[in-house]
Amino acid sequence: MPTNVLVAYGTTNGSTAEIAETIAEVLRKDGLTARARPARSVPTAAAYDAVVVGGGLYAGRWHKDARRFVRYHRKALAERPLWLFSSGPLDALAYARDIPPVRDVHKVMVRLEVREHVTFGGCLREGAHGWIARMILRGGQGGDFRDFDQIRAWAARIGHELTG
Numbered sequence: 001m002p003t004n005v006l007v008a009y010g011t012t013n014g015s016t017a018e019i020a021e022t023i024a025e026v027l028r029k030d031g032l033t034a035r036a037r038p039a040r041s042v043p044t045a046a047a048y049d050a051v052v053v054g055g056g057l058y059a060g061r062w063h064k065d066a067r068r069f070v071r072y073h074r075k076a077l078a079e080r081p082l083w084l085f086s087s088g089p090l091d092a093l094a095y096a097r098d099i100p101p102v103r104d105v106h107k108v109m110v111r112l113e114v115r116e117h118v119t120f121g122g123c124l125r126e127g128a129h130g131w132i133a134r135m136i137l138r139g140g141q142g143g144d145f146r147d148f149d150q151i152r153a154w155a156a157r158i159g160h161e162l163t164g
């Protein structure tokens, strides 16, 4: 049976979901079984052999669905290879520097054995929820700062660790 990987994500405006789908796609190409699912709709992490958890960043916090997922499934996660990612910075240099994890993520890294965490650039497009989002967009600071080559390369590393 191929290793069964869960890519669980917390998103408000959908861009973290697209990152999770990309990661799952790369893992499937590497011969693994992989599924991207909203973190809030995963009944049990114990059904998977390895887990990737990602969340968008909002006001310096990891998305609440990602936080809750880790809290709720911590026992299963402690017994499985675990990777984390965040998605947030709306600037073109996000991919060029090593962005430290926010406090929520750091806490998880202290409590659980996390193979790796990475912060990917974020994305904010017209139609995003909330007045702050609208303000950012009106100020011309929106856009798509995700680097899908970087995301695919990271996923490939996970694939190698799980298959190699």
Ligand SMILES: Cc1cc2nc3c(=O)[nH]c(=O)nc-3n(C[C@H](O)[C@H](O)[C@H](O)COP(=O)(O)O)c2cc1C
Pocket (backbone or CB within 6 Å): 010, 011, 012, 013, 014, 015, 016, 017, 055, 056, 057, 058, 059, 060, 061, 087, 088, 089, 090, 121, 122, 123, 124, 128, 130, 132, 133, 136
């Ligand atoms: C209200 C609001 C607050 C945000 N706060 C942060 C933040 O603290 N740090 C950050 O890097 N990005 C921040 N962002 C950018 C988001 O993290 C980025 O748009 C991300 O891609 C959203 O993920 P989602 O589309 O999956 O919800 C913020 C965006 C909004 C609209």
